[in-house]
Amino acid sequence: MTGAEEWQGRVGQNWAAEWERTDRSFAALTPHLLAAIAAEPGKRVIDVGCGAGELSLAVATARPDAQVTGVDISEELVAAARARAQGLGNVSFAVADASHWQADGAAPDLYVSRHGVMFFSDPPKAFAHMSAVAAPGARMVFSCFRPASENLWAMDIARLLPPGRPAPAADFPPGPFAFADPDHARRCLKGWRDVTFQPLDFAYVAGSGTNPVADALSFFSRIGPAAAAIRTLPDQARAAFERGLLELVQSRCVGGRVCFPAAAWLVTATADNA
C-alpha cells in the first residue's frame, strides 16, 4: 500500500530525486501511452499524479495549442516538474490531491496519467469527481500495472523477503496494483463509460550505463519494494536480502542493461457526464 502520506513524504522525495531513473524505468511503456493519447482530442489536458512531469511535458510539446496541467500531491515532485518545464509556455503544475481538485477556468476535456491514478484512498469517489468537473464526454487515457504475478520487478524482489513479510497485496489497496484486475477497476471508474483495457508488456529498466548492476542496486535502494525492505529489515535479514538482490540483478543483466518483465494496462474511458 502506498498512500498520500507516503507520496507527500519519503516516497515522493525519493521519486523527485530519482526522476531520471524512474523515467528510464518506464521508457519502453511511455511511447505506447503517448500514442494512445495522441489518438484523442483535447485542448485542456490534466495529467493526474504527474510526478516529475515527463508525460505533461511530452503532451504539451506535442500539442502547442493545448493547455496542459500536471497535478500531483507531492511538493517535491511538482518542484522537479516545474524545473524541467522552463521555457514551455503551455504547461503548468499544481500541488493538489487530484481526487478533489478542480481546474480554474475551462473544464478539462482530456485526462492522462502514467501510473498516477492508483493511489486514491477512495477511487470511486475520486473518479466520480474527475468526471463531474470535466467537460461533457471528456476522455481519459491512463496506464497502470497488471497483477504483481506478471510484474517480475515486484515478484522477484518479494521472493527474496524473509517469511512473514507481506507479499504484494492481492486485494487492491492504493498502490501499484490497485487496478490490476479490470473488473475491480471498472467498479472504481464511477462516472465513466466505454472503459477499455489494452494489455502492454514492457521491459522495466532498472540499471544501465557503465555499471548496470551497481546502477540497478542503487536504484532499487531508493525506489520500490526493495527500498522499503532495506530500510526496515533487521541487520542479519537485510544482509541476506541484499545478497539475494545482488544475485537477482546480476541474473537480469543482459546487453548492458538490467531489465525485468513488466505488464501494464492502457485504459481509456469517456466521462459519463453529458
Ligand SMILES: C[S@@+](CC[C@H](N)C(=O)[O-])C[C@H]1O[C@@H](n2cnc3c(N)ncnc32)[C@H](O)[C@@H]1O
Ligand atoms: C508511480 S508515481 C507516477 C508519477 C508520474 N506519473 C510518472 O510517470 O513518473 C505516482 C504519482 O501519483 C502521485 N499521487 C498519488 N496520490 C495522488 C493524489 N491523490 N493526487 C495527485 N497525485 C497523487 C504521487 O505523488 C506520484 O507522483
